[in-house]
Amino acid sequence: xxxxxxxxxxxxxxxxxxxxxxxxxxxxxxxxxxxxxxxxxxxxxxxxxxxxxxxxxxxxxxxxxxxxxxxxxxxxxxxxxxxxxxxxxxxxxxxxxxxxxxxxxxxxxxxxx
Amino acid sequence: xxxxxxxxxxxxxxxxxxxxxxxxxxxxxxxxxxxxxxxxxxxxxxxxxxxxxxxxxxxxxxxxxxxxxxxxxxxxxxxxxxxxxxxxxxxxxxxxxxxxxxxxxxxxxxxxxxx
Numbered sequence: 756x757x758x759x760x761x762x763x764x765x766x767x768x769x770x771x772x773x774x775x776x777x778x779x780x781x782x783x784x785x786x787x788x789x790x791x792x793x794x795x796x797x798x799x800x801x802x803x804x805x806x807x808x809x810x811x812x813x814x815x816x817x818x819x820x821x822x823x824x825x826x827x828x829x830x831x832x833x834x835x836x837x838x839x840x841x842x843x844x845x846x847x848x849x850x851x852x853x854x855x856x857x858x859x860x861x862x863x864x865x866x867x868x
Numbered sequence: 869x870x871x872x873x874x875x876x877x878x879x880x881x882x883x884x885x886x887x888x889x890x891x892x893x894x895x896x897x898x899x900x901x902x903x904x905x906x907x908x909x910x911x912x913x914x915x916x917x918x919x920x921x922x923x924x925x926x927x928x929x930x931x932x933x934x935x936x937x938x939x940x941x942x943x944x945x946x947x948x949x950x951x952x953x954x955x956x957x958x959x960x961x962x963x964x965x966x967x968x969x970x971x972x973x974x975x976x977x978x979x980x981x982x983x
Contacts, residue, residue: 795975796975797956797973797974797975797976798912798956798973799973800970800971811968813970845911845912855900855960856902856914856917857902857914857971858914859904859911859912859913859914860911861910861911862910862911
């Protein structure tokens with residue numbers, strides 16, 4: 756998985772609780788991304804980062820926030836989890852922005868009850 | 869809305885046959901195109917990238933790009949049962965609103981290779 760780890764790998768939480776997912780990379784890549792994957796929707800971009808403290812929204816960012824205080828770590832926070840946020844979350848990295856390859860981490864399966 | 873379309877399948881081929889996976893996209897300006905393989909319960913794995921018109925071969929895999937027709941395909945020769953997976957087409961679109969590129973994925977084609 757290109758030197759990418761995600762934690763936790765599985766999580767069950769209750770509606771209304773905050774949840775933080777972590778992505779850690781050892782590749783020293785500048786760009787990091789958070790996607791969610793749902794049946795019938797495919798992979799959709801939530802947020803991305805183009806450097807430490809530099810982040811921007813993707814197409815499904817409502818209800819999510821991110822932070823990146825170090826090159827190697829990118830955190831995704833669900834402010835107040837809802838059942839619609841039950842999904843599989845993937846982190847991806849890229850050495851450069853622009854039209855270049857992205858490599859994915861192993862994913863986190865999140866269930867909101 | 870930039871879109872990437874794939875046949876959802878499932879596509880079923882016998883072992884040893886050629887599997888052909890197709891993808892169309894909506895923006896003529898796109899510059900880079902990728903194929904990912906995703907086994908059930910696993911993360912997407914990049915298997916091919918192609919940037920210019922024509923064919924690109926890597927082992928049993930060949931990616932074909934036709935920008936005029938806005939079409940990209942993946943051929944898998946000598947298909948093996950281990951190739952059974954969902955194949956995702958991804959296209960990097962230029963996002964003029966954000967002045968950046970955005971990778972957009974198709975919903976994937978499920979391929980089954982029968983022994």
